[in-house]
Amino acid sequence: MEQVVDKVQERWLGSIDKEEPDIADEFYHKMRDAIREIHATEGFVNVKVAKARDGEADWLTKIVQANSKMRDMIPPIPDAEGRIAVADS
Secondary structure, eight states, X not given: OHHHHHHHHHHHHHHHHHHOHHHXXXXXXXXXXXXXXXXXXXXXXXXXXXXXXXXXXXXXXXXXXXXXXXXXXXXXXXXXXXXXXXXXX
């Protein structure tokens, strides 16, 4: 069903571009304005990420740094020469 919907949508949009370019321009401007409004309300003013250059690390960087610190705290596994065999009773 999705393939049929995609094909119909493709044909419809293609016919708008050919027969009525003014409608296509109007749709384009409305979509662009809607995206700009979303950016403004979500913190992307003038298509820039809000507080992108404040110097603070983002959440993903903080997680990676914490994981590397935890990994560094784990003692290394002794190699075969450093193991000691203990007799069991």
